[in-house]
Amino acid sequence: xxxxxxxxxxxxxxxxxxxxxxxxxxxxxxxxxxxxxxxxxxxxxxxxxxxxxxxxxxxxxxxxxxxxxxxxxxxxxxxxxxxxxxxxxxxxxxxxxxxxxxxxxxxxxxxxxxxxxxxxxxxxxxxxxxxxxxxxxxxxxxxxxxxxxxxxxxxxxxxxxxxxxxxxxxxxxxxxxxxxxxxxxxxxxxxxxxxxxxxxxxxxxxxxxxxxxx
Ligand code: SAH
Numbered sequence: 001x002x003x004x005x006x007x008x009x010x011x012x013x014x015x016x017x018x019x020x021x022x023x024x025x026x027x028x029x030x031x032x033x034x035x036x037x038x039x040x041x042x043x044x045x046x047x048x049x050x051x052x053x054x055x056x057x058x059x060x061x062x063x064x065x066x067x068x069x070x071x072x073x074x075x076x077x078x079x080x081x082x083x084x085x086x087x088x089x090x091x092x093x094x095x096x097x098x099x100x101x102x103x104x105x106x107x108x109x110x111x112x113x114x115x116x117x118x119x120x121x122x123x124x125x126x127x128x129x130x131x132x133x134x135x136x137x138x139x140x141x142x143x144x145x146x147x148x149x150x151x152x153x154x155x156x157x158x159x160x161x162x163x164x165x166x167x168x169x170x171x172x173x174x175x176x177x178x179x180x181x182x183x184x185x186x187x188x189x190x191x192x193x194x195x196x197x198x199x200x201x202x203x204x205x206x207x208x209x210x211x212x213x214x
Contacts (some may be wrong), residue, residue: 004047007047007048007123008031008048011050011064012027015050016068021115023071024110026095029071030095033091033094035047035091036095037123038061038089039089040053041053046062048064050065051063055078055089055112057109058203059088059109059113061089062094068069069182070172071092071099071149073172073195074170076147077146078100078113080102081102081103081104081145082147082149083104083135083148083149084096084103084106084135084148084150085135085138085150085173086151087105087112090105090115090117092103092105093130095122096123096149097120097127098125100127100147101127102127102187103127103128104139104142105130105208106132106134107130107131107132107133107135112186113132117130125212135207136159136161136205136209137208138160139164140160140164143163145164145165145166145169146166146170147166148165148171148180150172151176152202152204152205152206153180153203154203154209154210156209158176158178158180158205158209158210159209161173162192165185167188170187171183174202176213180200182200184197184198200209
């Protein structure tokens with residue numbers, strides 16, 4: 001049985017802190033959330049390696065560095081309400097649950113959503129609500145949000161998501177086919193501020209504001 005605690009400390013130091021993850025609250029959340037609970041049993045020993053892992057239905061939990069990079073870009077504050085598009089395993093949602101007031105997370109596969117919901121409940125992340133649906137349309141019922149994070153690659157930032165952002169709110173989304181660039185948008189009164197970071201790889205966002213087929 002490999003020592004997961006040791007592997008986790010190595011992840012924090014070598015894959016996160018050494019690569020520019022400096023937000024102390026973000027690092028603390030990564031220390032707290034047991035990533036092994038979000039991957040299939042036979043992959044437990046790889047839980048703290050910096051690699052994506054399968055979570056079923058051909059989908060993957062992103063590598064820890066990518067989750068941390070996106071979380072830090074989102075600039076989460078304690079009182080924020082955040083929307084995540086692409087629940088997958090629920091890991092990103094669990095990280096966010098420790099950093100913000102409330103998390104809504106949407107998943108297109110009911111099977112994955114149910115598993116993630118059960119897992120998040122069992123682990124006590126009770127400020128997360130899992131929704132089954134097409135997150136490329138956002139979640140107008142609960143909008144606007146201080147933060148929106150998309151964890152699947154889209155052809156462009158879906159316009160409804162920008163609309164559902166509060167003024168001062170931040171959106172982080174990988175954009176592109178095959179290889180993506182990470183786009184961060186900050187919504188201002190009269191304009192959108194945009195930053196771009198190249199070199200990411202995600203499963204596709206499939207839906208109205210995403211790709212039309214898987
Ligand atoms: N954030 C996840 C990893 C996401 S993988 C985690 O921490 O484990 C991307 C997920 O987005 C997949 O589960 C995929 O089914 C889902 N997805 C793709 N298109 C979607 C859409 N339009 N709406 C909601 N979920 C979508």
